[in-house]
Structures are given as C-alpha cells and as structure tokens.
Amino acid sequence: MAADFKDMETNWEAYRKLFLIRAFEERLETLFAEGKIPGFVHTYIGQEAIAVGVCANLRTDDYITSTHRGHGHAIAKGIDLNGLMAEVFGKVTGICKGRGGSMHVADFSKGILGANGIVAAGTVIAAGAGLSIQTRQEDQVVVCFFGDGGINKGTVHEAMNFCSVKNLPVVFVCENNQYAQFTSRKLTTSVSDLSLRGAAYGMPAVSMDGNDLLEVVEVSQKAIADARVGMGPTLVVADTYRFGGHYVGDPQAYRSKEEVAQSRRRDPLLLFENHLILQGLADKEALELERESILELVDKAVAFAEQSEYPEVRSVIDYVFTDVTEK
Amino acid sequence: MTMRSISFGQATVEATAAAMREDETVVVTGEDIGWGGNFGQFKGLLEEFGPKRVLDMPISEALILGSAVGAAVTGLRPVASLSFVEFTMGAMDEIINQAAKFRYMFGGQVSVPMVVRASDGVLRSSGAQHSESFEAFFSHMPGLKVVAPSNPADAKGLLRSAIADDDPVIYLENKKITFRKGEVPEGDYRIALGEASVARSGSDVSLITYSVMAQHALEAAQVLFEEHSVEAEVVDLRTLVPLDIESVLTSVAKTRRAVICHEAWTFGGFGAEISSQINEHLFGELAAPVVRVGARSAPIPFSPPLERELVPEASEVVEAVLRTVKL
Numbered sequence: 082m083a084a085d086f087k088d089m090e091t092n093w094e095a096y097r098k099l100f101l102i103r104a105f106e107e108r109l110e111t112l113f114a115e116g117k118i119p120g121f122v123h124t125y126i127g128q129e130a131i132a133v134g135v136c137a138n139l140r141t142d143d144y145i146t147s148t149h150r151g152h153g154h155a156i157a158k159g160i161d162l163n164g165l166m167a168e169v170f171g172k173v174t175g176i177c178k179g180r181g182g183s184m185h186v187a188d189f190s191k192g193i194l195g196a197n198g199i200v201a202a203g204t205v206i207a208a209g210a211g212l213s214i215q216t217r218q219e220d221q222v223v224v225c226f227f228g229d230g231g232i233n234k235g236t237v238h239e240a241m242n243f244c245s246v247k248n249l250p251v252v253f254v255c256e257n258n259q260y261a262q263f264t265s266r267k268l269t270t271s272v273s274d275l276s277l278r279g280a281a282y283g284m285p286a287v288s289m290d291g292n293d294l295l296e297v298v299e300v301s302q303k304a305i306a307d308a309r310v311g312m313g314p315t316l317v318v319a320d321t322y323r324f325g326g327h328y329v330g331d332p333q334a335y336r337s338k339e340e341v342a343q344s345r346r347r348d349p350l351l352l353f354e355n356h357l358i359l360q361g362l363a364d365k366e367a368l369e370l371e372r373e374s375i376l377e378l379v380d381k382a383v384a385f386a387e388q389s390e391y392p393e394v395r396s397v398i399d400y401v402f403t404d405v406t407e408k
Numbered sequence: 409m410t411m412r413s414i415s416f417g418q419a420t421v422e423a424t425a426a427a428m429r430e431d432e433t434v435v436v437t438g439e440d441i442g443w444g445g446n447f448g449q450f451k452g453l454l455e456e457f458g459p460k461r462v463l464d465m466p467i468s469e470a471l472i473l474g475s476a477v478g479a480a481v482t483g484l485r486p487v488a489s490l491s492f493v494e495f496t497m498g499a500m501d502e503i504i505n506q507a508a509k510f511r512y513m514f515g516g517q518v519s520v521p522m523v524v525r526a527s528d529g530v531l532r533s534s535g536a537q538h539s540e541s542f543e544a545f546f547s548h549m550p551g552l553k554v555v556a557p558s559n560p561a562d563a564k565g566l567l568r569s570a571i572a573d574d575d576p577v578i579y580l581e582n583k584k585i586t587f588r589k590g591e592v593p594e595g596d597y598r599i600a601l602g603e604a605s606v607a608r609s610g611s612d613v614s615l616i617t618y619s620v621m622a623q624h625a626l627e628a629a630q631v632l633f634e635e636h637s638v639e640a641e642v643v644d645l646r647t648l649v650p651l652d653i654e655s656v657l658t659s660v661a662k663t664r665r666a667v668i669c670h671e672a673w674t675f676g677g678f679g680a681e682i683s684s685q686i687n688e689h690l691f692g693e694l695a696a697p698v699v700r701v702g703a704r705s706a707p708i709p710f711s712p713p714l715e716r717e718l719v720p721e722a723s724e725v726v727e728a729v730l731r732t733v734k735l
Contacts, residue, residue, distance in 0.1 A: 144482065178515035187514040194481060195514060199505050205471045206506065209478020209486075216435060216460060217483055236501075239471035246466070400516035401550050402650075403574035 084137035084298055092362050095133055095294060099350050100372055102129045102153045104379045113329045119171050122183050125153030127324030130349035131256050132157035134297025135224055138305045144192040144210045144223040146203030149184045151196025154226050160188045166382035172389035179392045201231030204240035211249030222308045223251045230261025232275055245282040250308035253316045258323035263335050279316035291319030292349040409593035416586045417448040419564035426596040427571040428457050434571060437463040438472055438489030446491060447586040469498035477506045480522040487571055493526040494537045507576040508551030519574040529620055529671050530708055530719045531583035539708035541672035546578045547648045553577040553601055554648040558622035560590040562646055565599030582620040602650035610639035613665040613729050616656055616682055618645040621669040628725035638733055648678055657689050664695040667728050671719055674702030696735035701728045
C-alpha cells in the first residue's frame with residue numbers, strides 16, 4: 082500500500098505518528114526518572130522518521146521485526162497505545178500481560194513479531210516470516226528493523242544470504258544511529274557506508290537520510306513494492322542519530338554534548354514540521370493543537386497503565402506452554 | 409495394525425510424510441535434507457512433497473532455527489533439522505532466547521509450533537564435536553519440550569505428536585539406534601508427549617532411562633535376570649519434558665531401588681533431576697540410594713577404547729544394579 086504524500090491526510094497522519102512516538106518516549110524518560118517503570122527503557126528519540134516513513138508503506142497484515150529500541154516501530158505499525166504503556170509498566174493490561182516489558186512488546190494481530198532484546202535476532206525471524214509468505218503464496222512483506230550495532234552479527238549474514246537466494250519478500254532496514262550500545266560504529270565496522278554490505282549477497286542496497294521522512298517514505302516504498310511483487314529483498318540503510326543514550330539514565334561518557342547538540346539540529350520532527358509549513362500543508366497553530374491532542378492520548382495511556390493491576394502472582398507459570406499447566 | 413521391521417530413520421520418514429499429507433503447513437527444512445539425510449531420516453520426502461516443502465538450507469544454523477521461529481509464528485509448522493546436535497550450538501539464541509520464550513514473553517499471543525531434529529550420542533569414534541548428548545540443558549530451559557525415543561515404533565508415534573504439537577519440541581535421535589530396526593505399525597498413529605512406557609516389568613530395581621540407554625538397559629535387564637536372578641523394571645521416559653514423573657514414582661515405589669541411566673554426562677545431567685524428584689517423594693521408602701549411570705565429565709574422545717571407557721553401555725548398568733541390590 083503505497084503512501085500518497087500528495088494527500089493532506091497522509092501528511093497529517095505521519096506527523097501525528099512522529100509526534101506520538103516522541104511524546105511517548107519523552108514521557109517514559111520522566112516516568113523512569115520518577116521510578117514508576119521497572120527495568121530499563123531504550124528510547125527511539127531522533128529516529129522516528131524511519132519507523133513512520135517505512136510503516137506508512139505497509140499493510141496491517143505485513144510483518145515487522147523490531148529491536149530492543151522498539152516502541153517507535155510498534156507505534157508506527159499500529160500497536161494499541163494503552164496496551165503498550167501498560168506493558169512498559171508491567172501491568173496485566175499490557176499487550177504481553179506484563180510478561181514482556183519494554184524490550185519485548187509485540188502485537189501479532191498487527192503483524193508486529195516482537196521487539197527483541199537480542200541484537201539482530203529479528204533478521205533470521207524475518208527470513209522465516211518471508212519464507213512463510215512465499216510458501217503460502219501471499220503478497221505480504223516483512224520489514225526487518227535492525228541497527229548499525231546489529232549489522233556485524235552473524236545472523237545478518239545468514240539471513241541476508243538466505244533471503245537473497247530464495248528471493249524472499251523481506252526488506253532489511255538498518256538504522257545507522259552511530260552507536261552500538263556505548264561504542265561508536267567507527268570503531269567496530271569495516272565500512273562507513275553500510276549499504277556496501279548488500280553487494281555480498283547480490284542484494285540491492287541503498288542509503289538514505291533517515292531523518293528526512295519523505296526520503297524514507299520514497300526509498301522504502303520502492304523496496305517494499307519490489308518485495309511485494311516477488312523481486313526479492315533490499316537492504317535499506319537509514320543514516321540517523323540516537324538523541325538519547327543507549328538507555329534512559331545512560332551517562333553517555335562515550336560522546337560529547339556538542340556532538341549531540343549538533344545532531345539535534347536535524348531533528349526529524351522539526352524537519353517535517355518545517356516542510357508542512359513551507360508547503361502550506363499546515364500552520365503552526367494547527368500543529369500545536371494536534372500536539373496537544375496527542376499529549377492527551379499519552380496522558381490517558383499513562384493513567385490507564387497506572388490504574389491497571391499487576392498480574393496475579395499465581396498466574397506466573399501461565400503461557401509457558403500452549404497445553405501444559407504446572408501440576 | 410500390521411507390523412513390519414523398519415529402521416528408526418525410516419519410521420521417522422513415515423511420521424513426517426503422514427504429517428505433511430495431513431497438514432500442508434508442515435515444511436521440512438535443514439541441512440542435507442533433499443538427498444535423504446545422514447541416517448535416511450528424510451528419504452523420499454523431496455520426491456513426494458517437492459522443494460517448496462522440503463528445503464535444503466545453507467549451513468547457517470541460526471538461520472535454520474531462527475527462520476523456523478519466524479515461519480512458526482506466521483502460519484507454518486516447520487520441522488528443522490541440524491544433523492548433529494552439536495550444531496545447535498550455533499543457534500542457541502534462536503532455540504533458547506527466541507523459540508522457548510516467545511509464547512511466555514509475548515503473553516500467550518502466539519504459539520511456536522516447530523520441531524528441531526538433531527542426532528545425538530556416540531557412534532563409532534565420531535569425536536568430541538559429533539558424539540554428545542545435550543538433553544540436560546534443553547530440558548533445563550522453560551518453554552521447550554524434549555523428546556528422546558529409544559526404538560523405531562516410538563520414534564514414529566512421538567515424531568507425529570511432536571509435529572502436531574503447538575510448542576517448540578527438541579526431537580533427539582540417537583545415532584547408534586537410527587539404523588537399528590524394530591517392529592513398527594504400518595498405519596498412522598501418535599504417541600502422546602509426556603507418557604513414559606514400562607518397557608519391561610520387574611520387582612527388584614527400576615531402571616529409569618531413555619534414548620539409546622533404554623536399549624542398553626533392556627539388555628542389562630536380561631543379563632541380570634539370567635545370570636543374577638534380579639528382576640529389573642525398565643521405565644523408558646520417551647519424553648523428558650513434559651516429564652512423566654508419576655510413572656517413575658510408581659515403579660520406584662514398587663521396587664524401592666532406582667538406577668538412572670543415560671549416555672550423557674552424569675554431572676548436572678538429566679538423571680540428577682529424576683534422582684532429586686525420587687528423593688523428594690520417596691525418601692523414606694527407598695531401600696538404597698538412587699544411583700546414576702552416565703558418562704564421566706570429559707569431551708567424548710576419539711580413540712575407540714577411550715570412547716568406550718567414557719560412555720556407559722549395558723555392562724555398566726549391570727554393575728550399578730548389582731551394587732544397589734546388595735544394599
């Protein structure tokens with residue numbers, strides 16, 4: 082389903098999603114600081130245009146695999162916001178009933194095959210979903226989101242080779258946010274242009290500005306359309322920058338404040354906002370109103386999560402197996 | 409049903425073919441499938457079902473099992489083979505972190521109906537990386553079912569159930585018995601996972617065992633009866649997870665003596681779990697301490713006399729039983 086950005090509503094919808102992800106993640110930073118969220122939180126701030134731009138070209142029955150930094154992908158693919166927030170709180174109303182948490186959100190009814198705490202684990206899972214589509218002779222597509230940290234994993238090599246040799250409908254979207262956890266890509270990766278890796282698999286590969294929503298839409302649209310009509314996989318490298326630390330609370334000793342400030346000048350949200358205003362598709366007041374209504378959605382999600390119960394402790398063994406319960 | 413003598417490997421082909429005829433979502437993937445497999449365990453499947461359902465995969469273990477996970481959560485029932493069980497080590501993330509955890513971690517949204525087939529155990533000096541038995545740590549991980557048949561008839565019925573099962577099943581086929589023939593019913597049948605069988609009745613001691621050691625235990629029981637007038641009962645677990653502990657306890661409550669036999673290392677082995685459960689339930693009723701027969705803690709050596717020294721067979725079972733019945 083190709084997104085039509087000549088259409089006003091498509092632009093607005095993209096803006097809403099960009100801001101929703103930003104607002105959701107910024108709220109999590111606050112909630113985490115207040116001690117309201119257990120575990121760790123990895124935010125997607127600065128990379129929103131990639132998830133939103135790519136998923137604008139997907140159908141509900143298309144699949145995505147995601148990463149430990151997965152809230153943005155899940156929101157862009159249509160996860161229920163209340164269920165997502167409650168999951169991050171560990172509540173029974175969470176999308177995974179509190180079993181997963183921030184790093185393991187999934188909504189299979191929306192084709193979200195899971196955020197994943199293991200780096201680049203989604204690549205081989207995506208290959209399997211692609212194989213499944215091909216075997217069932219459907220025209221769905223799988224988008225595999227992973228990062229520049231993940232690109233050095235063996236699973237990427239195994240998955241890309243297989244998807245290429247079988248011509249599977251899988252689009253690999255590598256979000257090059259410059260840091261593999263706490264280590265610069267420059268210290269760990271053999272090539273600075275990550276799209277060069279595609280050649281090893283005989284796979285078309287392209288780099289794009291991951292902060293420019295319209296460029297993401299355009300580039301991923303072609304890759305997804307190709308996959309859908311049986312032309313096989315593409316590697317799409319989205320160059321971007323992780324505004325936050327690896328996790329909320331990361332002291333970020335490995336990079337300078339100047340570097341972060343410099344990168345924030347190319348904030349994907351502001352870039353798209355400016356585009357909308359310059360093109361006369363929106364004015365500042367209208368965008369402000371839209372942002373307020375989205376902040377209300379996030380408020381409601383937080384209230385829903387806070388008011389929800391924790392899972393009953395006696396249910397701790399539930400869902401290990403489909404048909405076996407502990408005696 | 410009509411019986412005839414076929415090998416363990418042939419019996420598994422029959423089970424797979426029956427499952428594939430019944431359910432078109434069943435696919436077989438793995439290393440060296442098309443030509444029939446090292447043990448003839450895939451012979452004829454490619455010819456009957458074609459390359460879309462019988463896939464020769466690259467030697468990419470993470471891909472083979474990761475794609476099985478991805479396929480299993482999107483509508484297929486993959487049966488993925490890794491030839492030798494040591495090769496699962498290249499895909500432990502996919503088995504342990506993905507297949508075993510998906511259902512629980514995602515709050516019961518999905519099941520992961522996949523089977524991992526792998527050959528284990530010692531066979532004619534195959535060396536340290538092609539001779540081992542890893543059922544202990546597969547059984548240790550919540551979310552995996554583990555099957556270890558000892559004879560062709562069980563192999564067929566258990567594999568049929570494993571493929572129909574909605575959870576990930578590790579199906580371990582011991583190399584020494586894969587070529588061995590036995591009486592197998594001709595038609596289609598299933599043996600439920602989690603049901604042990606009493607392979608031989610006796611009143612003096614219970615031999616708790618599975619896989620190839622069940623064959624050695626039966627030999628040992630015959631020797632014990634003929635040469636020592638000891639009547640040993642042989643309980644073949646067949647499935648380690650779910651574990652049919654009731655059958656074990658029923659037998660040991662009767663004989664008051666238990667010898668647990670497996671080819672894998674004794675230290676930290678599956679026998680330790682059974683021993684512990686016997687002690688928890690029957691401590692005051694035992695006439696002798698529970699004894700384990702297994703391998704000493706060393707990688708499996710190459711040289712034939714060393715290999716035989718490390719890994720137990722029937723004679724070691726006889727010795728252990730004689731020690732325990734004297735108490």
